[in-house]
Amino acid sequence: MIFDTKNIRNVALLGHSGCGKTTFSECMLFEAGDITRRGTVEEGNTQSDYTDLERERGNSIFSALMHAEWKDSKINIIDTPGFDDFIGEVISALKVADTGIMLLNAKNGVEVGTEIIWEYVDQFETPAIFVINQVDHEKADFDATLEQAKNRFGHKIIPVQYPLNPGTDFNTIVDALRMVMYVFPPEGGKPEKQDIPDSEISRAQEMHNALVEAAAENDEGLMEKFFEEGSLSEEELAEGLRIAIANQEIFPVFCCSSTRNMGSGRIMGFINDVCPSPADRPAARLEGTEKTLPCDAEGETTIFIYKTISEPQVGNVNYFKVYSGTLNNSDELINVKNRSSERFGQIFIAEGKNREQVNQIKAGDIGVTVKLKNAHTNNTLNVKGVDRKIRPIVFPEPRIRVAVAPPNKADMEKLMKALHIIEEEDPTLIVEQSKALKQTLLHGQGQLHLELIKHRIESNYGVSMDFMRPRISYRETITREADTMYRHKKQTGGAGQFAEVHMRIEPYSEGMPDPHGLSVRNKDIEELPWGGKLAFYWCIVGGSIDAKYSNAIKKGILSKMEEGPLTGSYCQDIRVCIYDGKMHPVDSNDMAFMLASTQAFKQAFKESAPQIMEPIYTLDILCTDEFMGDIMGDLQTRRAMILGMGAEGHYQKITAKAPLAELYQYSSTLRSLSQGRAKFHQEFAEYSPVPHDIQQRLMEEYETEAAEA
Ligand SMILES: Nc1nc2c(ncn2[C@@H]2O[C@H](COP(=O)(O)OP(=O)(O)OP(=O)(O)O)[C@@H](O)[C@H]2O)c(=O)[nH]1
Ligand SMILES: [Mg+2]
Secondary structure, eight states: OOOOGGGEEEEEEEOSTTSSHHHHHHHHHHHTTSOSSOOOTTTTOOSSSOSHHHHHHTSOOSOEEEEEEETTEEEEEEEOOOSGGGHHHHHHHHHHOSEEEEEEETTTBSOHHHHHHHHHHHHHTOOEEEEEEOTTSTTOOHHHHHHHHHHHHOTTEEESEEESSOSTTOOEEEETTTTEEEEOOTTOSSOEEEOOOHHHHHHHHHHHHHHHHHHHHTOHHHHHHHHHHSOOOHHHHHHHHHHHHHTTSOEEEEEOBTTTTBSHHHHHHHHHHTSOOGGGSOOEEBTTSSOEEOOOTTSOOEEEEEEEEEETTTEEEEEEEEEESEEETTOEEEETTTOOEEEOOOEEEEETTEEEEESEEETTOEEEEEOOSSOOTTOEEEETTOOOOBOOOOOOOOOEEEEEEOSSGGGHHHHHHHHHHHHHHOTTOEEEEETTTTEEEEEESOHHHHHHHHHHHHHHHSOOOEEEOOOOOOEEEESSOEEEEEEEEEOOSSSOEEEEEEEEEEEOOTTOOOOTTOOOSEEEEEEOTTSSEEEEEEOOOTTSSOGGGHHHHHHHHHHHHHTOTTTSOEEOSEEEEEEEEEOOTTTOOHHHHHHHHHHHHHHHHHTSOEEEEEEEEEEEEEEOHHHHHHHHHHHHTTTOEEEEEEEETTEEEEEEEEEGGGOTTHHHHHHHHHTTOOEEEEEEEEEEEOOHHHHHHHHHHHHHHHHHO
């Protein structure tokens, strides 16, 4: 069946892990008649959580695309994972969704995951509705959850419904939009409509009035009518709400029990009647131009890939949204990124793992394809002759890193190949071959994210990998002045080698005075590729060293700065003055001067109170009161410095600085300290000196390593 743009609804299910998104999606499919039995996450038989990993864990890891036909609409449902580690999946779903369905857990209220995800909903300006799920739970507190949502997300939160009897007896919802009461049979599904009892009328009426007012507020005509007649017809109300929701002026709130299948049908009805179609959303923004692209099935075809995943046997599976025009089976489109022409030999609509081939997908709709040659997440493909680029999804910076290596060195190439395949499909993973650390690093969103990548590599590509502590990118510098000289002399039969260099080294700082007692002939201040500076001053008087050797001398210094004398780390912020030396008319050459300066530098460095510097990161931690003590206590064991504490919403925010060396696997620690209810952000701040005992230990370790090598 082919759906017109105006009948398409793209919704993303969003919310903190465990609030019930996957269970809710199962209700939607069941109510729409797409499945005949509702699966559960416990049994591992839902449409959405179809990968082995998800079934084993009982959590969503990947976003899953499904669809339900409801009245006139095809509702594309993207069920997203709630775990923070998989935020990339949420972001890519939000890119193509036209409505976000934010589920709250009635027993927990607004959770950290809710907050994190809301930031993105806000950023994408996605219209949203809230569903307070799990109202059947014995600890469910609908009113408190609603209150928290209002406090957190503001006056735009307006309830449409409330459960009459939340808790284990739950079976009744009062609907203030339709002014009717739904009573569900024990097995859930289709409710019986009843009049709202007298005892509830005033509460329901008050809610109704708030909805009418909110609906009228954004439309002058409706406002007038509302003032004149004191009410609006059902159609007018729906129209007012439609505009208000599309403009993110209101966020209506529903309630539901997904395990009992009570409430999802009404929500789908609302999605059909009131939520925006892709054509009701602002035209898509394009890269590199002010022009925008309206969602019009009659336009020239443009599609955007929001997600790529490789499946064993199948290869790359690409999920895309048609932004303009209509994609027909066998169409050829050109990928803007690499100009490669791709034939869409098979296009599908999806139901989790299952795909159904179709002939056509119209603007606004979401589809799947396989066997494209060279197309990935964030690529735009156009019909020939069109050169549009949909603004790409911006994925978050990585938050943790780990070093990896195969247990068997010979498998390195195989491992890198597999990692690159996963990196290509998962934009929140970055694979780095660090020359400085001599390690392969994975940068990801969290421990779980990386664990799952390991699992996939092992099961799909038959190569294992070990996680190791990543080395720290230390820096070396000096804290006082030292003068030294070095003579390089070699007499081996024929031509000898001779060079003598006298140098002074000092800690470099911006705008420091000229060196005392020396006359500076030339200043060369070089930014080092790893940060910091080398100030190289030529202070030779009377031609004791020919200026033609200055380059070789600088090179000699740089070679040692690249592999510092203390631990082999980069050196930085040093001023070197070459002020005397000797040369030999026959035996001196570039090589001899390079060697002499390297040795002189190394010697001087050790005499100038050298200091190892370590990277310090700023941490912003958001948590609830109850976990503050434990989190602070843990920070104290990490050489952290607390910079500030204060309330942020109903959270506490701790700002601290801590050495990167102490933050290995911090995200896991924080998760277990807070039962998953804290979040943090870390950012490089500066280099600062390591304490004396650590410096000693690092130097000893380096020496042992060097001796073993
Ligand atoms: N009592 C009750 N339990 C529910 C309800 N909805 C979901 N659950 C349970 O909550 C747990 C988590 O449900 P999921 O549907 O996997 O939650 P999710 O939001 O998809 O979680 P992630 O995929 O990790 O983000 C399961 O044990 C469900 O059975 C509900 O309405 N009532
Ligand atoms: Mg899920």
